[in-house]
Amino acid sequence: MADLDLLDTRQLLLIDLLHSTGSVTRTAERLGQTQPTVSIWLARLREQLGDPLFVRTPQGMLPTPRVEALIGTVRSVLAGLRTLSEPPAAFDPASAQRSFRIFMTDASHITLLPQLFAQVRALAGGVTLEAVGIHAGMAAELEAGAADLALGLIPELEAGFYQQTLFDQDWICLAHAAHPRIRPRAFGLADYTREAHVGIVSGTGAQLLESTVRRLGIERRLALQIPGFLGLPAILSTTDLVATLPRHIGETLAQGGGLRVLPCPVPIPGFSVRQHWHARFHQDPGNRWLRGVCAGLFLRASTRGAVQ
Numbered sequence: 065m066a067d068l069d070l071l072d073t074r075q076l077l078l079i080d081l082l083h084s085t086g087s088v089t090r091t092a093e094r095l096g097q098t099q100p101t102v103s104i105w106l107a108r109l110r111e112q113l114g115d116p117l118f119v120r121t122p123q124g125m126l127p128t129p130r131v132e133a134l135i136g137t138v139r140s141v142l143a144g145l146r147t148l149s150e151p152p153a154a155f156d157p158a159s160a161q162r163s164f165r166i167f168m169t170d171a172s173h174i175t176l177l178p179q180l181f182a183q184v185r186a187l188a189g190g191v192t193l194e195a196v197g198i199h200a201g202m203a204a205e206l207e208a209g210a211a212d213l214a215l216g217l218i219p220e221l222e223a224g225f226y227q228q229t230l231f232d233q234d235w236i237c238l239a240h241a242a243h244p245r246i247r248p249r250a251f252g253l254a255d256y257t258r259e260a261h262v263g264i265v266s267g268t269g270a271q272l273l274e275s276t277v278r279r280l281g282i283e284r285r286l287a288l289q290i291p292g293f294l295g296l297p298a299i300l301s302t303t304d305l306v307a308t309l310p311r312h313i314g315e316t317l318a319q320g321g322g323l324r325v326l327p328c329p330v331p332i333p334g335f336s337v338r339q340h341w342h343a344r345f346h347q348d349p350g351n352r353w354l355r356g357v358c359a360g361l362f363l364r365a366s367t368r369g370a371v372q
Contacts, residue, residue, distance in 0.1 A: 073145060075109050078102065079117070079138050083131060086124030155349035157188035164354050165194045167202045169216030170267055170292040171313035172337075176215055179361050187357070198267075206342045212351055214340040215358065217268045221340040228355070231364040233310040234334045235273070237326040238300055238318055245304070246326065253282070253329040260287035262296065262305045269310055269335070276332045284308075297321030312337070337362075 074095075081091040092102040110117050118125040127135070164184075168177060177195055184191055196202075196211065203221060205211040214221055221227065237256070239246050246255060263286045264270050277284050287305055290296065297317050300307060307314075308328060318325050339358050345351045 069112055071109075071112075073142075074105070075112075076138050076142050076145075078105055078109065079131060079135070080142060082106070082118050082125055083127050083135050086126065088125060152347070152349055155353045157191065157353060159190070160188050160350070161190040162350055163192045163194060164213070164350070165196060165205075165211040166354075167198055167206075167211055167214035167216075167218070168195050169198055169218070169269075170264075170294075171269070171310065172216045174293060175312050175316050176358075176362060180358065183357055183361055184354075206340070207344060209342075209345065212341065212345070213354060213358070216337055217335050218338070218340060219268060224343055225340050226343060226346055227338045227340045228359065228363075229336045229338050230358065230362040231312070232334055232336050233312055235308060235328040235330070235332045236311050236314045237328050238296075238307045238309065238314050238323045239326060240300055240302075240304060241322055241324045243304055243324065246306075246324070248324060248326055251326045251329065256306070256329045257283055257285075259306045260285045260304070262286070262288040262290065262299055262303075262307050264291075264293060264296070264307070264309065265289045266291050272335065273308055273332055277330060280330065282330060293317065297323060308332075310335075 077095065078091065081094050082088070085091050085094070088102055088106070089099055092099045095102060097105075106118070113130065115130040116128055117131050118127055166180075173195060177193075181193055184193060198214070198216065198218060202211065202214060203225075206214060206221075207224065215230075217233075237251070239259075245259070261284050263284075288299065290299070293309075293313060296307060296309075297320060299305065300323050301321055306326075308330070309317075315325060317323065339355060341351060341355065
């Protein structure tokens, strides 16, 4: 291949236009060049291919059999080059028929998914969503295109991924609205360590909570441990247990379950909820549209939300 003297795009266009116009003058006009310049190009091309290519006749510049044999290939190559140079088709949500697969934390299934689905449903009736739980193989799936986006606190998605901060989270506590011993305005660390707790044992948020209480030497009496947030409102509304959880999911559960929101007396570090996507699909029109929908719904004014 290194020994081949390949034709360039300009030469392919010259062959195509001379074949269709039969005129050096009209070919020069179409190429935006002078007639002498095009004549020079044609002379070089004749030498390169070892053939006259076009012969002057009373009917104009007529192609030789060599050109007639090549013209189909020339036009096919030019069509392919035009296709390669065209921008990708825009994503039209109103007519799109596509399924998006999104990794979500347990909390995001409750706090983000209902709004996201409602918005997608309103904008793109032919688009479907599949929400998938966070797991160890999600980075490979996002890279391969088997999934489109990941939402939540997912620190393992770093190298090779873009990310955009949607909003920041701090921590609150939840308890029964009529808890017999808790006074909301006076809920302090002594009350926190005195009461029994229900703990969420899965997710990076739970790991952050546990590492903080261990580091501070705080004793937290766990009377019940559950794998996720499902069932937490029912448990808190029928017991005197206390739960510690991020504000967004906590306020969402409190609103639906008639629970009391309490300040968290433990200085647990805050964190950011982000959307993540692989660099391979950064310019994909559909992926960009989905990210825009998420940003429009969840990007807080207090959060810069810059793509990293």
